[in-house]
Amino acid sequence: MLDAAVAGQVFTSPTPDQIYAAIKEVDQGAGVLMIVKNYSGDVMNFDMAKDLASVDDITVESVVVDDDVAVKDSLYTQGRRGVAGTIFAEKIIGAAAEAGLSLDDLKKLGDAVVKNTKSFAVALHAATVPEVGKPGFDLKPDEIEFGVGIHNEPGTGQEKLPTSK
Known part of the structure; x- marks a missing residue:
């Protein structure tokens, strides 16, 4: 369902190089969809990894999860944080990927899931x-x-x- 997970040290974002290595590892030619929690460091580093992948002609899309209704902005985010709703995004998008949806359709589905998922x-x-x-x-x-x-x-x-x- 999901081909890779990239974690940083405790309470820190993974580095762009770690993310880029995962992108290269899982790419099978149809592109890669990243599901990213809306934390400033995560979004920045995943975007940088996406830029690195573009040099290798790997198509990468992102779905940024921002389901937390407790805060609109914090020291760590611009907008709502990505928390428990990430699980729903991963499960739904993962099942759709297994069913063979295209990268563009997975991105659209992911954005719709995020828009309709809220947590506290x-x-x-x-x-x-x-x-x-x-x-x-x-x-x-x-x-x-x-x-x-x-x-x-x-x-x-x-x-x-x-x-x-």
Whole structure:
């Protein structure tokens, strides 16, 4: 369904060279569709890799996922972040690719999926970034954080965690 995933170090974007290597590895002549979460570093590096691929006459298209309704802009994005909706884009576009849709049709489908996918994340505790050594935001054991990002960005607010009763 998907031929490659390119990850950077913890909480960082992959480099253009890493992405370009993946593009060259998976290209079979019909072009490559990249599904990118809308984070500034990701978008910039995937665009740079796309430019590198064009030198080798590899056609590359991108679908930028921006499903997060918690924030419109952040320190890490221009526009909404790409979070959980990425899974739907990957599954739907991947199945369509397996069915033989063209690169242009996959791009159109991906853009439509993104346009119609929205998400909102919550957290019961913050992640600890290894280099920092402490949680990315403060959250009491009886609180929930709304609108967190996948890179440990704090959300839009906290509330007492309600009981299940």
